[in-house]
Amino acid sequence: MKCAGIDIGSRSIELVVIENGQQIVSRQTESGHNPVERIKELISDVSFDKIMATGYGRSIAEVTFDFSTVTEIKAYGVGAASLYPGIRGVLDIGGQDTKVISLNEKGKVLKFEMNDKCAAGTGKFLEMMATSLGYTSETIGESALLGNKGIEINSMCAVFAESEVTSLMAKGCHRNDIALAIHQSVCKRAIGMIRRQNMNFPLMFAGGVANNVCMVHLLKEAVGPDIIVPESPQFVGAYGAAILAGEN
């Protein structure tokens, strides 16, 4: 049986199809302004017997395509536990949400926390800051790793942080140093959430921001080496949804 999982996020949509425990399809597209069309394109030439949708846009998939749905919290938990048996927690930093999820030995969600409604400390925030500094979201992490510590970004609000960055640039600070400070501020928020939940390790770092080398570096620096970054951190939710589709 072929089971599909689709993770409809604010920035990107991922599709995974599994058969006999093997991933036979994994693909990604940008969510754009019309996610329904994007979903159609993404699944048009893929065959599957069952499908489950997750992510921010799951309800539109339920209404439009009659897909079953599951929250990204559960999907990430199931995906992480299946990829790395023994994993005890997930930090997921996506386009507009940051989540920390505590899991028991079997991968069941014990507790979770999500950021509030603003985009501070999320992928969207990093993307905005990258643009202000003349990087892209793909390059800002590497450049930040070259930066020197010492600057602090205090604003939690993406809009205020942008003006803070502008004034730092006007002061003549090197953009790599500013980029590092931005990563530190995002990381600080995530660590706060991890500590507040008193999480067990190993912890999986997933979601699009886990592709950012500086974030991974800072996170390990702060909480220790027991951080696992999967090969395709953005696909963990879709993978989990595919597994759940099979159990449905």
Added chain:
Amino acid sequence: MSDYTKMWTDLGLDNDNHNALLEALGGAYQSIYMAQEKRAKGMEYFDFVMSEAHGLRIKELCDEKEAGKKIIGSFCVFVPEEMVLAAGCTAVGLCSGADFAQEEVEQVIPRNTCSLIKSFFGFKLGKVCPYMEVADLIVGENTCDGKKKSFETFKDLVPNFYQMDLPQTKTPESKQMLKQEFMKFIQQLEEMTGNKVTFEGLKQGIASVNAKRKALHRLSSLRAANPSPVSGLDALLINQVSFLDNIDRFTENVNAICDHIELDIKENKGVKEANLPRIVISGCPMAVPNWKLPSVIESSGAVIVGEESCIGERGLRNLTDDSATTLDGLIDAIVDRYFQIDCAVFTPNNERVDHIQEMVEKYNADGVIHYGLQFCQPYIMESFSVEKQLEKKGIPVLRIETDYSQEDLGQLSTRVEAFVEMIK
């Protein structure tokens, strides 16, 4: 529906604003309440009261006024209704459950004020709350800093404001202070009505309010049944209506719906499927028409079995002892009863966690959703320790911080759905 335009105009409401509000309310009511698949028999009465909340009910209050009665409006369950009734007055709760005239509000109080406070300012500035306009006295109580400081501004917006001080600790001295404040309140009522608060009057007042509480306690107990015989949304509505309706008629109708529900339970009938995840909501009050979080919870496949809230058990549990034989004895009994309210403005306030835990056990709840209004310091502060203490006892908790806007509905749903998946 009758045309109440003249009455509203006479009360000083802004008809355009008021129509806009009624339209929005009607829409929300349809999509949240009338869309429920099954409802307990007897809800028709409460639907009717809601549909006439700004119409027939206001007409009744106007008629009472004409007959010489005074209407006492308040924002808080600390204002003793027994005393209001004993002075021959009618008590009503004032509107504070929706955003209105936000821009005007933010000209007089800061933007980062909780939704509830902003709401009653908005209803006043937008001239859309008939209860506020019909009231002969508006009682503001010194609970949280937000309220007591905002009253400094609010008292200039209404001609008939009365401020009641409240203690913040549970010491014998504080209790004495509460008694003094209640005595002052009696004096105020007596002065404005020319009526004397007598032993018989107060005894009668206590009887009416206790009967209302008993009816609501009865309803609460029935919610322990599985499958749930009444939705959490409807139970909340009944609690909300208790602040608007004529007290004796309300009590009668709560008992009537309980009679229906008892029959349903005997036949193992419910309005929800059996064995749904069961939730207790705890935290800030939900005034009409603040149905956002309950509606998210019950459309996520869970059922709400209790509200640890001012509009819920915090406001209603504990009867007033009516055994005293003197007026002063009855006043003491009222002070005793109100002094037990475990509002987060008190420090310490450990009784509240014990009560939440009691409710979880009594109603067989699977988890607690703590509801904090953004910028509500007392409840958000407490939410951390409430969460910790309940989790220590193995009770799952989800902390939600939100306001009256609809913009976070997506994220709220994700959190609530994930919590429901977790406790299933």
